[in-house]
Amino acid sequence: MKKLEDKILKKVYILETKKTVTSSVVKTLVFVLSGLGAFLFIQILAEEFFDMKTFSLFEIMQEDGEVIIKHIGGVLSSVFQEIPISMVLITLFFIVILMVVSLTFVRNFGKIRHRTVSLFKFWVKREKKQL
Amino acid sequence: MQDKSDRETLLRIKQGYIDDYTILVHKYTSPIFRYVSSRLFDKMEAEDLVQNVFISFYKAIERFDEKKKILPYLFEIAKNELKMYYRSHKETVTLDDQIGYGQTEETLYQTDKAALLKELNKEQKNIMQMLIDGYSYKDIATKLHKPLNTTRTLIRRIRLSLISKQHEKT
Numbered sequence: 189m190k191k192l193e194d195k196i197l198k199k200v201y202i203l204e205t206k207k208t209v210t211s212s213v214v215k216t217l218v219f220v221l222s223g224l225g226a227f228l229f230i231q232i233l234a235e236e237f238f239d240m241k242t243f244s245l246f247e248i249m250q251e252d253g254e255v256i257i258k259h260i261g262g263v264l265s266s267v268f269q270e271i272p273i274s275m276v277l278i279t280l281f282f283i284v285i286l287m288v289v290s291l292t293f294v295r296n297f298g299k300i301r302h303r304t305v306s307l308f309k310f311w312v313k314r315e316k317k318q319l
Numbered sequence: 320m321q322d323k324s325d326r327e328t329l330l331r332i333k334q335g336y337i338d339d340y341t342i343l344v345h346k347y348t349s350p351i352f353r354y355v356s357s358r359l360f361d362k363m364e365a366e367d368l369v370q371n372v373f374i375s376f377y378k379a380i381e382r383f384d385e386k387k388k389i390l391p392y393l394f395e396i397a398k399n400e401l402k403m404y405y406r407s408h409k410e411t412v413t414l415d416d417q418i419g420y421g422q423t424e425e426t427l428y429q430t431d432k433a434a435l436l437k438e439l440n441k442e443q444k445n446i447m448q449m450l451i452d453g454y455s456y457k458d459i460a461t462k463l464h465k466p467l468n469t470t471r472t473l474i475r476r477i478r479l480s481l482i483s484k485q486h487e488k489t
Contacts (some may be wrong), residue, residue, distance in 0.1 A: 192366050193344050196373045200344075203374060204337055302335030309338065309462065 201310050208303055219289045226282035233275055240270055330383040340380075343374060343389065351393055358401055368404060372396045438484055443477050450474065 249256060293300075323331075323342065333337045338462075351372055356365040358476075375396050383392070436444055449459050460470040 189349060189352065192369060193341075193348050196344050196348065196365070197369050199370055199374055200337070200340055200377050203377065259437060299335035303337055305333070305336045 197310075203306065204303070205307055207310075208300075208307060212300075215272060215289060215293065218285065219293075222282045222285040222289065226279060226286055227280035229275060230281060233272070233279055236275070326385045329380065329389075332380055333385070339375060343376075347390060347393055348373070350390065351397055354394060355397055355401065359404070364404070368397070369398050372383050372398050375400070422476065437479075439477065443473075446470075446473060447477060 321341075325343070326483060328339045328342050332343075334445055346469075348369065352365065352369050355368050355372075356362065359365045359368065372393060430484060436447060439447065446459060446463070449462065454462070456474070457467060459474075460467045465473075
């Protein structure tokens with residue numbers, strides 16, 4: 189019976205190792221790619237805004253309250269007309285993915301740590317036994 | 320560690336302490352193995368099946384309600400695994416199988432035509448004789464006043480019974 193139990197445990201650990209490694213690799217890749225994507229698109233967007241002097245429209249904020257209230261609608265509509273919507277959407281998409289992956293990692297951090305420690309202990313113990 | 324209740328163990332496994340699955344394996348391998356080996360006489364096959372049971376349970380552990388008892392669930396998995404095992408080891412003959420259709424009348428009766436035909440009843444003998452004489456299925460159906468599909472089934476059954484008798488003899 190002991191042999192059978194060992195076989196079961198070995199299979200379970202192999203399964204869990206494969207699962208953990210695959211999910212770690214996939215999540216890391218998604219994190220890195222979405223991070224790079226977000227960084228790249230934010231940079232392109234910022235450059236475009238500076239080129240088009242979109243931010244100079246907000247200089248109205250330095251004026252009096254009454255002036256701001258009177259012209260804020262017009263300023264905002266001009267800003268929305270100027271921004272490249274598709275670029276902004278792509279950037280937002282990357283940022284959302286990045287946030288989801290990061291939050292999932294933070295939420296499951298304990299679980300991942302315990303699992304990794306258990307796997308590590310099992311394989312090290314096995315290695316020692318074989319030696 | 321051994322004193323932990325199943326509920327606690329399950330919760331810990333769900334939290335990532337997969338070492339604790341050892342406790343469940345130690346606790347439930349014997350009853351599951353006894354159950355499986357009482358239905359399967361091949362020890363190796365029984366062991367493989369028990370392994371599958373525990374792996375299936377491990378895969379489902381995230382969804383498993385820790386308030387429920389583990390053993391009935393394991394028995395249920397074992398029952399399903401046994402069903403699958405029986406199904407995969409069941410002898411079946413598919414319609415497009417080579418048995419019967421792959422063989423010509425000559426090869427079928429190579430051994431002892433007369434002796435084999437003796438074991439058939441009158442109607443079956445008649446049908447086989449017509450086949451040997453080169454009648455088509457349609458002709459045989461017309462002669463027997465039976466639908467074509469019924470005739471096909473009859474011929475197939477005769478062939479299968481002849482093959483099994485041939486096997487018995489060899």
